[in-house]
Amino acid sequence: MNYLVLAYYLFKDIKNPLEAVSQHKAFLKGRDVSSRIYISEQGINGQMSASRLDAIAYMEWLVNQEGFEEVTFKVHSSCENVFPHLTVKYRKQLVAIDREVDxxxxxxxxxxxxxxxxxxxxxxxxxxxxxxxxxxxxxxxxxxxxxxxxxxxxxxxxxxxxxxxxxxxxxxxxxxxxxxxxxxxxxxxxxxxxxxxxxxxxxxxxxxxxxxxxxxxxKLFVFDERLTIALDEQEESVTVGSCKHCSTLADIYYNCANMDCNDLFLCCKGCAKEHQGCCSDACKSASRLRLFNEESGPKPFRRKGQLLAK
Ligand SMILES: [Zn+2]
Ligand SMILES: [Zn+2]
The missing domain is CATH 3.40.250.10 (Rhodanese-like domain)
Incomplete structure (x- = not known):
């Protein structure tokens, strides 16, 4: 497990979020990192994976940047990067709820x-x-x-x-x-x-x-390529969730193979194969289907660097 996955946020007034975005880009350039980091006037909301060394370097760097001193990180380990891109962006709202919140x-x-x-x-x-x-x-x-x-x-x-x-x-x-x-x-x-x-x-x-x-x-749902993780790697938990097709216990997510549907749904392995990765019979007979690959498993489908689940 040579990669770390970081989750962090901080609500704090950032005077120049666009500048903070470019400083991030400059620091992360050329490093073994993938991320989804949003910065606004309100603060920062970040998720990132990186090689152990680059993750540690980033954590040290960030808390030395003005405005970000109080960021605390939640850290998991992983065997690879888990985000599709290196994304660092300005966003007006850190949390999309469409109302003013005090x-x-x-x-x-x-x-x-x-x-x-x-x-x-x-x-x-x-x-x-x-x-x-x-x-x-x-x-x-x-x-x-x-x-x-x-x-x-x-x-x-x-x-x-x-x-x-x-x-x-x-x-x-x-x-x-x-x-x-x-x-x-x-x-x-x-x-x-x-x-x-x-x-x-x-x-x-x-x-x-x-x-x-x-x-x-x-399991814990996460907005990256892992889709779900164990809450504690040392302990097995029961399965919660059921297959959309046969209702048996299932905790693996698939994006429907019908490109015009893409719905995220829970499915058992048997039904995934039988329905070729589709969420319904209607989708199975749709015209634009991604090829279902039993071996590669349910890697999430992405568009514009976003998991559709987001
Ligand atoms: Zn099933
Ligand atoms: Zn579908």
Whole structure:
């Protein structure tokens, strides 16, 4: 495992994000790196894989750049780069939710061990997973509320559903992959009138690094070529998720082989072969099909450097 996969973000005013983008590009040029890094006036949201040496060099470099001193990294190892390109871009919104959010109102942080303690207490609480439905379909905390949202934008409307169904003093615990969506969504729920909102610091990734799979079941969906990873490499978890065709337990994602569909769906190996990587019979008889290759497995299909799942 000679590569490291980094996940990190920081909300902090960046005076000149375009300059920060070019500094990143200059530093990363020629290195063994792949990434999806977004920088805005609000801060940075980064995911990266790199050879061990280049990853360490980058982490040291970034925290010495003005404005980025407080970035903390979540680190996994990998045997190769996991992003299709080296992407560093300016983006107006770090988290796409299409509304103004006052981040000073965000929820209290719970460290992974505090989170675990809260789950093990007898306290009455509402555990909300604020990831998209295809992410929670392969893994989540036991007993968590899994909203039927396909994109983070849909969580906007879901906040109304929550406030119609739960009292303002409900103790809410929320989690997402790396923590950045909770920063935003905890503030949204507080604006909606919820008084007791906490967020998992460092997200599910950090929880897995610190606490393993306690109270968790399944895999963790990630927005890179791995698609799903074990929350803790040392511990096997049960399979969560079911094959779209035959409903048996399945936790492998495929992009439908019909190029005009490309839908991301869970599928067992048998059905993937039988349906030639397609999500439905209609897709199987479509005119523009990618050749299904059983050997190479379900590498995600990409367009313009983005996983379609994004
Ligand atoms: Zn199946
Ligand atoms: Zn399809």
């Amino acid at each position: 981040l000073s109102k965000r929820g209290e942080y719970l460290t992974p061990s505090e989170w675990r303690k809260a789950l093990e207490s007898n306290e009455k609480l509402l555990l909300i997973d604020v990831r998209n439905d295809y992410e929670t379909a392969v893994g989540h905390f036991k007993g968590a509320l899994l909203p039927p949202c396909k994109t983070f934008r849909e969580f906007n409307g879901y906040a109304d559903v929550l406030s119609e169904n739960f009292a303002p003093d409900t103790r809410i615990l929320m989690c997402c992959t790396g923590g950045i969506r909770c920063e935003v969504y905890s503030a949204v729920l507080k604006e909606k009138g919820f008084e007791d909102v906490s967020q998992l610091k460092g997200g599910i990734i950090q929880y897995g690094l610190d606490e393993g799979i306690a109270h968790w079941e399944g």
